[in-house]
Amino acid sequence: MKKHTLSQLLCVLLVTSLTTVAGAQSTKRKKATAPKKSATATTAMSDSAAASSMTIKAIEITGNKKIEKDAILAKITSKVGATYSAAAVREDVEAIFKLGFFNNIEVDRQVSGREATLTYKVLEKPSITEIIYEGNSEVKADDIADASGIKAYQLLNMTKVKEAVEKIQKLYEDKGFFLAKVEAEVRDVTKDETVQLVFKVRENDKVKVKQITILGNKHLSDDELKSKMLTKEGGFFSAMSGSGQYKQEMFERDVQILRFLYYNKGYVQAKVDRPQVTVTPDKKTIYITLRVEEGEQYDVGEVDFAGDILFPRQELYEAIKIDDNGVFAYDVLQKDISELTAKYGDLGYAYANVIPRTAFNAKERKVNLIFEFDKGSKVYFGKINVVGNSKTRDKVVRRELKVVEGELYNETRRRQSLENIQRLGFFEEVNFKTSVDPERNDVMNIDIAVKERNTGQIQLGAGYGTSNGFTLQGSVNQSNFLGKGQNLGASLNMSGNSSYYSLSFTEPYFQDTLWSVGGDVYQSANTARNDYDEEHRGGAIRFGHPIAEYTRGYLRYKYDDTKLGAKSFTENNTTYSTDQDLFPLATANGVTSSITGILEYDTRNDRQMPTKGMLASGSYEYAGVGGDLKFTRINANYRFYRNLFWDVTWRNNLQYSRIDSLEGQDVPFNELYLLGGPYSLRGYRSYHVGKMKRSKQLYDRLINQGLSPAEADERSMRFYGGTQQAMFQTELQFPLVKEAGIMGAVFFDAGAADDVLTDQNYYMDTGFGVRWYSPIGVLRFEWGFPLNRDTIYHDATVFEFSIGPSF
Structure with missing residues (x-):
C-alpha cells in the first residue's frame, strides 16, 4: 500500500466526501426554501451515477506563485471536456505532490447542471x-x-x-x-x-586512536601489521601528520589490507574479524582491538595450464613468477594473471579471461594452481576519443599513442600508449575507458579520459649570505603552452650585485614530425661569485629526434659572449678588489661557440613529479667551432625513482661533469665547477664547496692587519673551482598530511669539485625538509647539516626556502 502524507489523505477525503456533504447541505436548504434555478448556481450531486455523468467544464489552478500553471496541468490526467472521475482527481493530487514543490493541495468542485469546474488549490513550499x-x-x-x-x-x-x-x-x-x-x-x-x-x-573534539591492539598474530608482528594500516595510533606529531584519526571508511579498508598482507605471506586461510571499538567516557579517544586467525602458511604446489592454450607451455611457465616464489603469494598471482592476459591481448584477444583454479592440500600445506584460459574473440580498435581536455589539444595526446583505429587489438601497445600520455606530465589522471561498438561486437572504442593539471610551474628561491646579501631566484615554466604541448620558460636570478634572465621555447613535434626544435636566449650580469664581475649574452638552438624506445638524441649549437671585469667587495669590514693574479680576467673574455651532442633515456612515469622510472643522459660539448674560448666538456647524469610502498618515494640523483682544455688554451676559470645550494649540496651555501686557491693580495692585506701567517693563510683562500665535479643525492619523500599535499623528506648529499677527485675532497651533508605541493609549485623548506665542514667558510646549519622539485 502506498504511503501518503496527512495532507494528501485529507485532500482525498475532501474529494470523496464532497458529494455527500454537499448533498446533505442541499437537502437541508431545500426543506427551508426551494432554491431558484440558475445557470451559475452551485449544485451538489448526491449520487455517484450523476457525478460520473458530469463533464469537466474547466480546470483552474490557484495558490501557485513560483510554479507555472502549465507545469501543473501537464501532470494531471483530468482534462476539460472529459467525464469527471473522483478516482482521476485522487491520481491528480498524487501526481502534483510528486512534483515536490507543494506542502498542501485541495480540490474544489463547482457544479452547474451536468458540468463541473475543478479548482486545484496548492500551497507551495517556501x-x-x-x-x-x-x-x-x-x-x-x-x-x-x-x-x-x-x-x-x-x-x-x-x-x-x-x-x-x-x-x-x-x-x-x-x-x-x-x-x-x-x-x-x-x-x-x-x-x-x-x-x-x-x-x-x-563539532566536539576529534576522536583520536589511542591504541590499536592485535590479538592472535604469531608470525607477523604488531609493527609489521600496523605499518601497513591507514589508521595510525596518535603520537607527538599527530597534529602535523594527521595520524591518530579514526575514520570508519578508512578502517574498513585496513581490515582488507591486513587480509591481503596475510595472503601475500602464504596464509591463505587467515581471518581478520571485525574490530572492537571502545570509546572513552570523555569521547576523545578510542581503543581498537583486532582479532586475527593466521592459520598455516601454504607454499606453491603444482602449476599447470588449461583451456584455450595458444602458447607452448614452456613459454607460459617463463611468463609467470609464482612457481619460483615458493610461498603462495596473492600479489605475485595477480601479476602473473596480468602478464598472461597481456600475452593473449597482444594476439588481439582483448577480452581474454585467465581464471586461477586453486586446490588446497592441507596435509602438505600446498596450493595447486591451474591457469584456465578463455580466449574469447579477436577484437579491433574502433574510435579513439579524447575527453576531459579543455586546454590540451587532441593531437598532443594522439601523437603519444602506439595504437591506431582499425588495427588488431594489442595489449602491450595499449599500455605503452597510456604510459606515454601520463609521462607528458600534463594530466593528474589518465584513464582508458573501453566500450563495445554498438554496431560490431568485435570492435572496441576507447575514450581517453584525462584530468588536466596546472602545467605552469613557478620556482623561487630566497636566501641571505654575508657576501651576496639577499638573493632571489625564480623561473616560470609552461610545459603545455597554448595546449599544444610546447614548452615556454623564463627565469631570473637577482641579488644585490647580480642578475640573470633567460627565455626558452621548445616545439616537441616540429611540423607534426618526430623532430623537436627549440631555442634559448639569455643575459646575465654579475654572478653569485664575488671576486669579479661577469656578463654573458648569448643564445642556443636545439634539434632532437627519437633514436629508440624511450631514447632521444639532441644536437645543440650555442653562442656565448663573455665579459669579465674587476670589482670591489667587502669582507670583515675591509674592502678588497679583484686579485687578477689569481683571476686573470683577460683570459676568460671573449666568444664561446660550441656544438653539443646529447643522448637521453627517459622512462619516468611523470616528467613533472615522477614516482618511478629513471632518467639517464650524457652529453659532449665541443667549444671549438670558431670563437675565442676553447674547451671540451662532458656531462653524465642518472636519476632513479622508486615507489617503495604507499606514497613513500625513493629519489636518487647521480651526476658527473668534466671540463678540459682545447688547442693548448687553459680552461676559463669561470667555467670551473663549484657546488652548494638548494639544488646541489643542501648543507652548504651556493658556490661554497670546491677547489680553493689562496689570494696573495688578500694574504698580504691580512698580514698587514696583524694576522699571523697561519691565520692569514686560512682566511685568504678563495673558492676557485675544479675541472671535475661529482655529486650524489638521495632522499625519501613521504606524506605528512596527504589531503593537503604536505610531504616530508629526509636527504643525504655528497659531492666534490676539484681537479682530481679523491676521498679527501668530498663534502657530505644530511637534513630534512617539509614540502607543500601547492598550486604554484612545490614549496620546499629544508634544513641541511654539513657533516665535514670548514668552520671558517661553512655554516653549522643551512636553511633554504625554494619552490620547485629538488631533482
Whole structure:
C-alpha cells in the first residue's frame, strides 16, 4: 500500500466526501426554501451515477506563485471536456505532490447542471532565502556548503535537507570529527513563502586512536601489521601528520589490507574479524582491538595450464613468477594473471579471461594452481576519443599513442600508449575507458579520459649570505603552452650585485614530425661569485629526434659572449678588489661557440613529479667551432625513482661533469665547477664547496692587519673551482598530511669539485625538509647539516626556502 502524507489523505477525503456533504447541505436548504434555478448556481450531486455523468467544464489552478500553471496541468490526467472521475482527481493530487514543490493541495468542485469546474488549490513550499552554518570552527562554511548540495533560492525540500545533514556528518567524519553532531532548523522569514535554513553543528573534539591492539598474530608482528594500516595510533606529531584519526571508511579498508598482507605471506586461510571499538567516557579517544586467525602458511604446489592454450607451455611457465616464489603469494598471482592476459591481448584477444583454479592440500600445506584460459574473440580498435581536455589539444595526446583505429587489438601497445600520455606530465589522471561498438561486437572504442593539471610551474628561491646579501631566484615554466604541448620558460636570478634572465621555447613535434626544435636566449650580469664581475649574452638552438624506445638524441649549437671585469667587495669590514693574479680576467673574455651532442633515456612515469622510472643522459660539448674560448666538456647524469610502498618515494640523483682544455688554451676559470645550494649540496651555501686557491693580495692585506701567517693563510683562500665535479643525492619523500599535499623528506648529499677527485675532497651533508605541493609549485623548506665542514667558510646549519622539485 502506498504511503501518503496527512495532507494528501485529507485532500482525498475532501474529494470523496464532497458529494455527500454537499448533498446533505442541499437537502437541508431545500426543506427551508426551494432554491431558484440558475445557470451559475452551485449544485451538489448526491449520487455517484450523476457525478460520473458530469463533464469537466474547466480546470483552474490557484495558490501557485513560483510554479507555472502549465507545469501543473501537464501532470494531471483530468482534462476539460472529459467525464469527471473522483478516482482521476485522487491520481491528480498524487501526481502534483510528486512534483515536490507543494506542502498542501485541495480540490474544489463547482457544479452547474451536468458540468463541473475543478479548482486545484496548492500551497507551495517556501523558498530558502539564506543558508546559515552555526558552530563550525574547524571546517570552512564553503566546504560544508559544497558537501550539502543545497543552494540558496531553492525550494525547501525536507528530504534533501535530511540528506544534506547526512552528507555534512560524513564530511566531519572524514576530517576526524567522528563525534560531531549536525542538526537542521527551518526558520520562517515570510510565512509559507520564504525561510532560513540553519545547519547547527556541534563539532566536539576529534576522536583520536589511542591504541590499536592485535590479538592472535604469531608470525607477523604488531609493527609489521600496523605499518601497513591507514589508521595510525596518535603520537607527538599527530597534529602535523594527521595520524591518530579514526575514520570508519578508512578502517574498513585496513581490515582488507591486513587480509591481503596475510595472503601475500602464504596464509591463505587467515581471518581478520571485525574490530572492537571502545570509546572513552570523555569521547576523545578510542581503543581498537583486532582479532586475527593466521592459520598455516601454504607454499606453491603444482602449476599447470588449461583451456584455450595458444602458447607452448614452456613459454607460459617463463611468463609467470609464482612457481619460483615458493610461498603462495596473492600479489605475485595477480601479476602473473596480468602478464598472461597481456600475452593473449597482444594476439588481439582483448577480452581474454585467465581464471586461477586453486586446490588446497592441507596435509602438505600446498596450493595447486591451474591457469584456465578463455580466449574469447579477436577484437579491433574502433574510435579513439579524447575527453576531459579543455586546454590540451587532441593531437598532443594522439601523437603519444602506439595504437591506431582499425588495427588488431594489442595489449602491450595499449599500455605503452597510456604510459606515454601520463609521462607528458600534463594530466593528474589518465584513464582508458573501453566500450563495445554498438554496431560490431568485435570492435572496441576507447575514450581517453584525462584530468588536466596546472602545467605552469613557478620556482623561487630566497636566501641571505654575508657576501651576496639577499638573493632571489625564480623561473616560470609552461610545459603545455597554448595546449599544444610546447614548452615556454623564463627565469631570473637577482641579488644585490647580480642578475640573470633567460627565455626558452621548445616545439616537441616540429611540423607534426618526430623532430623537436627549440631555442634559448639569455643575459646575465654579475654572478653569485664575488671576486669579479661577469656578463654573458648569448643564445642556443636545439634539434632532437627519437633514436629508440624511450631514447632521444639532441644536437645543440650555442653562442656565448663573455665579459669579465674587476670589482670591489667587502669582507670583515675591509674592502678588497679583484686579485687578477689569481683571476686573470683577460683570459676568460671573449666568444664561446660550441656544438653539443646529447643522448637521453627517459622512462619516468611523470616528467613533472615522477614516482618511478629513471632518467639517464650524457652529453659532449665541443667549444671549438670558431670563437675565442676553447674547451671540451662532458656531462653524465642518472636519476632513479622508486615507489617503495604507499606514497613513500625513493629519489636518487647521480651526476658527473668534466671540463678540459682545447688547442693548448687553459680552461676559463669561470667555467670551473663549484657546488652548494638548494639544488646541489643542501648543507652548504651556493658556490661554497670546491677547489680553493689562496689570494696573495688578500694574504698580504691580512698580514698587514696583524694576522699571523697561519691565520692569514686560512682566511685568504678563495673558492676557485675544479675541472671535475661529482655529486650524489638521495632522499625519501613521504606524506605528512596527504589531503593537503604536505610531504616530508629526509636527504643525504655528497659531492666534490676539484681537479682530481679523491676521498679527501668530498663534502657530505644530511637534513630534512617539509614540502607543500601547492598550486604554484612545490614549496620546499629544508634544513641541511654539513657533516665535514670548514668552520671558517661553512655554516653549522643551512636553511633554504625554494619552490620547485629538488631533482
